[in-house]
Amino acid sequence: MNKAPDPFFLFFLIVCLLVGGCSGWAKLDLVALDQARISKTEPLVKELRAAECYYWIEDGRITIAWADENISLIGEYGKKTLVGSIVLDDLPADRSRDYRLDRNSLRGKLRSGPQHVRFASLSGILALWLEGDNQIKGRLRSLVHQQQFHVLTGWAGNQRLLLVGDFVAVRDPARTRALLQRSEADGLERGVQDGTRPEPQPVTGPSPQEPSPSRN
Numbered sequence: 001m002n003k004a005p006d007p008f009f010l011f012f013l014i015v016c017l018l019v020g021g022c023s024g025w026a027k028l029d030l031v032a033l034d035q036a037r038i039s040k041t042e043p044l045v046k047e048l049r050a051a052e053c054y055y056w057i058e059d060g061r062i063t064i065a066w067a068d069e070n071i072s073l074i075g076e077y078g079k080k081t082l083v084g085s086i087v088l089d090d091l092p093a094d095r096s097r098d099y100r101l102d103r104n105s106l107r108g109k110l111r112s113g114p115q116h117v118r119f120a121s122l123s124g125i126l127a128l129w130l131e132g133d134n135q136i137k138g139r140l141r142s143l144v145h146q147q148q149f150h151v152l153t154g155w156a157g158n159q160r161l162l163l164v165g166d167f168v169a170v171r172d173p174a175r176t177r178a179l180l181q182r183s184e185a186d187g188l189e190r191g192v193q194d195g196t197r198p199e200p201q202p203v204t205g206p207s208p209q210e211p212s213p214s215r216n
Contacts, residue, residue, distance in 0.1 A: 022168075023051065023172075024053030024054055024167070025049075025052075026066040026084075026166075027048075027165050028047075028049075028050075029163070029164050030045070030046040030163055031044065031045055031046075031161060031162045031163075032044075032159065032161050033143075033160045048108075050067055050082055052066060052067045052175070052179075053167050053168060053169040054169055054170055054171070054176040055136055055170070056172070056176040060090060061087060061088065061090075062087075062088040062128070062136075063088075063180055064088075064136075064169050065175070065183060066083070066085075066179070067084075067182070068081070069082070079111065081111045083182045084107060084108035084179075085179060085183040087104065087105060096130070098127050098128075099125070099128065100125060101121045101123060101142050102122075103121060104191060105121045105126075106120060106124075106142055106144065107121075107190070108144075109183060115148070116148065117147065117149070118146070118147055118155070118186070118188055119145065119146040119161065120145060121143070121144050121163075124143055124163075125140065125141055125142075126138055126141075131168075133171070134170055135168065135169070136169050137166075137167070137169075138167050141162070141163070142164075143163075144160070144161050
């Protein structure tokens with residue numbers, strides 16, 4: 001039996017169509033691959049939904065970035081933020097292409113109240129379609145490793161998960177660069193070998209409100 005569509009996801013898609021000039025979207029799911037234990041209460045699938053998704057092509061490289069943030073009525077403990085990016089070398093020879101993902105391909109960060117997690121790709125595959133001059137579509141399946149932030153120990157853990165999803169990204173160089181910079185902050189820089197990433201400040205953790213400066 002097919003699962004009913006997420007009503008909140010359908011809502012922002014409808015709003016996007018009504019107002020025009022859609023800022024794209026991303027629908028991603030994280031599934032734990034731990035075969036040693038299973039929680040009796042946590043959801044089997046963690047749904048990540050982004051109401052913004054942009055891309056930019058520069059120097060033969062495609063950058064895709066997404067973000068989402070809720071409006072919390074109960075302060076910081078009710079706040080949720082999501083930011084992520086994918087960097088792909090080489091352009092499609094035609095209107096579509098399959099890409100192999102590696103350790104530098106994907107970065108993501110999620111904050112849900114006091115909980116902070118970050119994840120990066122290990123391997124995977126992504127299919128990309130060009131839709132006119134200002135929009136691309138894609139879907140991906142990637143093995144990622146995830147870490148969680150603790151006040152006393154900083155970033156720790158190496159949980160492996162499966163990340164799958166679809167996205168539609170619209171062309172916007174400024175927003176793509178800004179979200180790319182946010183997704184790489186606090187030790188998620190691309191090209192840095194595991195074990196050499198700097199730790200965040202152990203007292204405060206990641207900033208509740210991350211800046212979005214433009215990237216030159």
